[in-house]
Amino acid sequence: MQDGKILIIDDNKSVLSALEILLQFEYKHIKTISNPNQISSLQNLSDFDIVALDMNFSAGVNTGNEGLFWLREIKKKAPHTSVIMMTAYGAVDLAVKALKEGASDFVLKPWNNEKLLATIKSAFLLRKSRKEVQELKQKENHLKQVINQDSNYIIGNSKALTAVLNLVRKVAKTDVNVLITGENGTGKELIARELHRMSPRKNEIFIGVDMGSISETLFESELFGHTKGAFTDAKEDRAGKFEAANNGSLFLDEIGNLSLQTQAKLLSAIQNRTVVRVGSNKPIPVNIRLVCATNCNLNQMVDEGIFREDLLYRINTIHIEVPPLRERDNDILILADFYLKKFATKYGKPSLRINTAAEEKLMGYRWPGNVRELQHTIERAVILCEGNVLKPTDFLLSNNPGISLDKGPETLDEMEQLMIAKALDKHNGNYSAAANQLGISRQTLYNKIKKSEN
Structure with a gap:
């Protein structure tokens, strides 16, 4: 017996009885009414799985118009309920009319x-x-809302930041590809999310991909998907990031870290607006808003022959440069106050404040790690502070932050970081060139840098 609810509407009580007897052993809930006017008073009409509806209720009338009228009324109140029309006067044109009006079937x-x-x-x-x-x-809609929610905010009112947000507002209305550049820690992903939030796609999904963390062997599978059996671990069909972001926005971070081979594959997908899963020959159309980001100088990389010029043109319809924190004036203190309140609440120190001397120290620092470095600095100060006032000594800032290229290393880790810093400095932040010099893969270099940042 199915746990279904059936409503039978017919002015012939013999028909109602016969159907009730027939269906009572098949479905748990059977309700019958002899007058269609009672439909309007049913509060739970949408709870019924099926309505069996007679097409004629007035004596001597067999046009079926009454049934069509009540069919429309039912579909207004319960659009997902299946309606089966019943009549003793069958005709092809009447059946066609009923099906066009939304009936599921027609019974004679x-x-x-x-x-x-x-x-x-x-x-x-x-x-x-x-x-x-x-x-x-x-x-799906709930998951999209959860995924698109972000606890981080774009905070500040400096001229430099305001100019960027004004450009974001203009560009967000369109579907053009956007390239976001800026130093590490400036908030490039936040700008990408703001583009999505202000776009017509805001109710669709935003998917971010860290291109530096994807190995070359898994590039196609991660971005374009794969079919079952395409390779050893492919135990089922899987959609890639392009398909997952369909109708939404796809954010490709660290785009400058791609090899020339993977650049060619990415270019093909962007040009054709289709992807082909690994192990398949079937092209799958995708409709995405593409946003890319990098801290590399892509024009210089094009000149050096390590970044495709045609790919740069494709991703760079609009270029947004995110200013470093040191160029954002009083935003430093606004952000410091925001993170102070956040971490003071988190660590149970709600009365903490920063004194004037400490504020001057924060304003005088160049913040090479930008907003990310400021966030970590405030969190560390809140954790270690023993009083209610954060003083200059509570903020551990170096005049030469990071590893100095002239400083002698004291540990193997510092030696490794020093070599990486020198290689990146020599090649102006180009990960691929630095990795080649160091004799390691770009992926290994990226992982080592991420590890040192944490």
């Missing part, structure tokens, strides 16, 4: 019991499928 009286049960079962499965699709859509 007198009916064959087996055929009627099969028709009702099909309608019930259709209703079940519609309900599942509706629930999946609701879950």
Whole structure:
């Protein structure tokens, strides 16, 4: 017995009784009404899985117009409920009309019991499928909202930041590809999320991909997906990031770290607006808003032959340069206050404040790590502070932050970091060139840098 709810509407009480007897062993809940005017008073009409509706209720009338009228009323109140039309006066044009108005099927009286049960079962499965699709859509929308939520905010009112946000507002309305550049820690991903939030795609998904963390062997699988059996660990079909971001925004961070081979594959997907899963030959169309980011000088990389010029043109329709924190004037103190409140609450020190001398120290520092460095500095100060006032000595800032290229290393880790710093300095921040000099892969270099930052 199916846990279904069936509503039968017919002015012939013999028909109601016959259907109730036939269906009572197949479905748990059967309700019958003889007057269609009662439909308006039903509060739970959308709870019914199936409505079996007669097409004629007035004596001597057999046009079916009454049934079509009530079909429309039912579909208004319960659009996902399956409606089966019943009539003793069958005609092809009447059946076609009913189906066009949203009926699931059409049954002639007198009916064959087996055929009627099969028709009702099909309608019930259709209703079940519609309900599942509706629930999946609701879950999808909820997941999109959760994924698109970000606890980080773009904070500040400096002229440099305001100019960037004004440009973001103009560009967000369009679908053009955007390249965001800036130093590490300036908030390039936040700008990308702001573009998405202000765009017509804001209710769709935003997917960010750290290109530096994807190895070359997994590049196609991660971005374009794969089919079951495409390689050893491919145990099921899987959509890539392009497909997952369909109708939304795809953010490719650290775009400057890609090898020439992977650049060619990415260019093909961007140009054709299609992807082909690994192990398949079938092109899959994708509709995305593409936003890329890097801290590298891509024009210089093009001149050096390590970044494709045609790819740069594709991703660089609009260029947004995020200013470093040292160029954002009083935003330093605004951000410091924001992070102070955040971490003071987190660590149970709500009365903490920064004194004037400490503020001057923060304003005088160049912040090579930008907003990320400021955030970590404030968090460390809040954790270690023993009083209610943060003084200059609570902020551990170096006049030469990071590893000095002239300083002698004292540990193996420092030696490694020094070699990496020198290689990056020599090649103006180009990861691929630095990795080649050091004799390691770009992926290994990226992982070592991430490890040292943490």
